[in-house]
Structures are given as C-alpha cells and as structure tokens.
Amino acid sequence: MAGNYDGKVVLITGASSGIGAVAARMFAERGAQVVAVARREALLEQVIAQCRAHSPNSFYLSGDVGLREFAESIVTTTVDRLGRLDVLVNNAAVSKHKHIYHTRADEAERVLQVNFLSCVWTTLAAIPVMLRQGEGTIVNVSSFAAKLTPPRESLYAASKAAMSAFSEGLWHDLEGSNIHVALVHPGPIDTEIWLKEDEPPSYQGKKYPPEIVVKAIFDCIDRRRYEVTVPQRNPMLMTARFLRLVLPGVLRWGMQRTDPVPREVIDRARQRALAGKRLGETDEC
Numbered sequence: 606m607a608g609n610y611d612g613k614v615v616l617i618t619g620a621s622s623g624i625g626a627v628a629a630r631m632f633a634e635r636g637a638q639v640v641a642v643a644r645r646e647a648l649l650e651q652v653i654a655q656c657r658a659h660s661p662n663s664f665y666l667s668g669d670v671g672l673r674e675f676a677e678s679i680v681t682t683t684v685d686r687l688g689r690l691d692v693l694v695n696n697a698a699v700s701k702h703k704h705i706y707h708t709r710a711d712e713a714e715r716v717l718q719v720n721f722l723s724c725v726w727t728t729l730a731a732i733p734v735m736l737r738q739g740e741g742t743i744v745n746v747s748s749f750a751a752k753l754t755p756p757r758e759s760l761y762a763a764s765k766a767a768m769s770a771f772s773e774g775l776w777h778d779l780e781g782s783n784i785h786v787a788l789v790h791p792g793p794i795d796t797e798i799w800l801k802e803d804e805p806p807s808y809q810g811k812k813y814p815p816e817i818v819v820k821a822i823f824d825c826i827d828r829r830r831y832e833v834t835v836p837q838r839n840p841m842l843m844t845a846r847f848l849r850l851v852l853p854g855v856l857r858w859g860m861q862r863t864d865p866v867p868r869e870v871i872d873r874a875r876q877r878a879l880a881g882k883r884l885g886e887t888d889e890c
C-alpha cells in the first residue's frame with residue numbers, strides 16, 4: 606500500500622523523461638508537491654502540467670545538474686518556494702556505452718559530474734535542510750551496472766558504483782539523524798536512455814516499465830528500506846548476482862562473451878596510438 610505524500614515536498618532530478626517523469630507524476634498523484642529538474646524545458650512543462658492536476662504547487666527548474674552551482678541551487682530554490690524538502694530523488698544520469706578506446710578524458714569527467722557528483726552536491730545541500738526539519742529521505746537511483754560492469758560501460762558503471770558507495774557511507778554517517786538514505790538499482794528499464802547510447806547496445810533482452818522503479822522508490826521511503834534491486838525476480842539478474850558472489854571470474858568471462866571486442870577495434874586503436882593520437886581521437890589516421 607503506497608504511503609500518503611499529502612503536502613510533502615519531493616525534488617526529483619532527471620524528471621523530463623523515463624523513470625524521473627513517471628516518478629514525478631506518481632508522487633503528485635499521491636499528493637506530493639513535486640519539483641522536477643532536467644535540461645529539456647518543454648518536456649518538464651508537460652510533466653509539471655500533469656503534476657499540477659493533483660498538486661498545484663508543483664514546479665520545474667531547468668538546468669544542468671552536472672554544474673555544482675545549479676545542483677545546489679535546486680535545493681535552495683525548492684526550500685525558498687515550498688518551505689521544506691521531504692524527499693530528494695537523485696535520478697538524473699547520462700549513458701556512456703562505448704569502447705574505452707573511443708572514450709575521451711572530458712567524457713569521463715562529464716559522466717562523473719552528471720551521474721555521481723550531482724548527487725553529492727544536492728545531498729550536501731539537502732542535509733542541513735533535513736537536519737533543521739528533523740527528518741527527510743534521500744533516494745539515489747543507481748543501476749544494476751554498479752554491481753557488475755558490462756562491457757563498454759566502465760565509466761557509467763563507475764559513476765553508479767561511486768553513487769552506491771557514497772550512499773552506503775551516508776547511511777552510516779546519518780545514523781540517528783532521522784534522515785533516511787536509500788539506493789535503488791534498476792535493471793533494464795524501457796526508457797529513452799537506450800536510444801542515447803554512443804554505440805549500439807548489445808543487450809537485446811526484455812525491458813521493464815519505469816513504474817517498477819518508482820514503486821521501488823516508494824517502497825524504500827515507506828518501509829525505510831535501504832536497497833532495492835528491480836526487477837526482483839529476473840532470472841538473468843539473479844544468476845548474475847549469484848555468480849558475482851560465488852564465481853566472479855566466471856561472470857566476467859560470461860559477460861565478455863556477450864560483447865567481445867572485435868579485432869578491428871583493437872587494430873584501429875593501435876594504429877591511432879602509433880600515430881600519436883590520444884584515446885578517443887577516433888578520426889582515422
């Protein structure tokens with residue numbers, strides 16, 4: 606049974622599409638005042654119009670959470686306009702699915718800023734607010750990739766693993782404060798993130814609706830759970846988790862077979878290296 610969010614203030618990053626947009630609507634349907642954050646203003650307008658049908662005070666803030674000043678400002682603006690912050694959902698992220706040979710250093714920096722540091726910046730801004738209130742919840746949307754790194758996802762997985770480690774540390778450090786921290790690990794979810802990948806995804810299996818992730822977020826808040834992986838009973842994810850614990854070498858070997866590195870990718874990377882190019886400078890020599 607979903608909790609009652611009447612009058613609660615919920616700040617959601619990455620709310621213009623996918624999981625974040627569905628979360629915004631579902632929180633508003635439960636009575637929450639939603640602050641939706643992302644870059645694409647036209648989409649945010651649509652999401653907030655739907656939220657306002659249930660909670661008229663909802664609004665959006667458009668900007669880049671990969672910039673510290675903006676990430677901090679979304680917390681202060683929320684509190685200035687709505688007086689409090691009950692739930693912070695750190696959900697914004699970009700995909701980064703490409704061979705390491707094709708990856709530039711500035712891309713690495715950007716992925717870490719958007720996917721991980723944004724969550725640190727909003728959290729550090731939110732903790733004093735929640736301390737003053739005497740309560741609050743921070744939900745971080747990580748990824749199953751944080752638990753095992755798929756081929757071509759080293760940076761994306763690293764950003765999510767960093768988020769997971771940060772969340773666990775917060776859980777320890779916030780003990781006794783009545784600020785609850787939770788971590789959600791989605792598996793394959795049917796959103797537009799799959800269309801934004803730099804190189805075609807090798808995964809062709811089932812994708813699940815974003816609603817299951819939002820239900821996991823509610824579950825974390827309502828039952829004060831720390832960690833939820835969704836979908837919970839997917840045989841592929843269950844097998845992977847088991848192998849990760851018991852036979853990690855077998856898991857790595859198996860995952861590598863799902864997306865082996867083509868010989869020509871290595872050959873071309875070597876040619877570029879011999880020509881003195883930096884990694885990621887992929888215009889052929």
Ligand SMILES: NC(=O)c1ccc[n+]([C@@H]2O[C@H](COP(=O)([O-])OP(=O)(O)OC[C@H]3O[C@@H](n4cnc5c(N)ncnc54)[C@H](OP(=O)(O)O)[C@@H]3O)[C@@H](O)[C@H]2O)c1
Binds near residue numbers: 643793
């Ligand atoms: N879909 C999956 O299979 C899956 C699996 C595991 C984990 N996840 C995680 O679930 C979360 C939501 O992803 P999704 O699947 O719903 O994908 P999505 O539809 O692409 O949503 C990503 C959201 O993040 C926002 N965003 C990206 N960069 C931003 C930036 N610099 N500043 C502000 N907002 C930014 C995007 O909005 P704008 O472009 O408008 O800024 C969008 O609203 C992500 O953390 C993702 O890593 C997804």
